[in-house]
Amino acid sequence: MDRVAHRRRATPRYIGQLFVERTGLIxxxxxxxxxxxxxxxxxxxxxxxxSYRALKFAQVFVRGTPEDGYANLPSYLRRLKQANPGTITHLLCDEEDRFKYCFVALAASTAGFQYLKRVIVVDGTHLTGK
Structure with missing residues (x-):
């Protein structure tokens, strides 16, 4: 049996993990x-x-940390390009390897651009004939 289960008080970390294991909801x-x-x-x-702290631990238990998410982003983009040939992705980080921006254009979206109707709109509210 888990050594934490023998404690008189359960920690928020343990409660969060227990909640996710029992319910599967977050x-x-x-x-x-x-x-x-x-x-x-x-x-x-x-x-x-x-309960609030347990919820935060449960969210980290299920989703991981934001740092984990950013670390997984390059592999996610690679898999996205494999699953959708023609997809364009670009990930940019600064000099200290911190996330700056991510660009994704799915192949279906880029292929659909050729069928758009070209429209020119002129906003004439600032144009006066005086």
Whole structure:
């Protein structure tokens, strides 16, 4: 059995992990729902702060950190180009390897540009004949 399970008080990290493992839900969840679920499933009475921290840990457990997401971005763009031949992607980082911007143009979108109707619009509100 997990050594944390023997503690008198459960940590927010453990509660978040337990919540995700038991329910599999994280999107649209508010701290009060975590507190209610833990009370019903395990008889734990959680404060709002503990529930909020557990929710934040659960989100990191499911989605990872923002740093992980940025680290995975090049491989995601590579897979996107493999799955959609003709797709254009460009990832730019600054000198310190920090994210600057990402450009994605799916092949279907770029192919559709040739069928757009060209329209010239002149906004004449600032033009006066005086």
């Amino acid at each position: 999107d649209g969840i508010v701290p009060r729902q975590i507190a209610d679920s833990m009370r019903i499933m395990f008889g734990l009475n959680l404060t709002y702060t503990t």
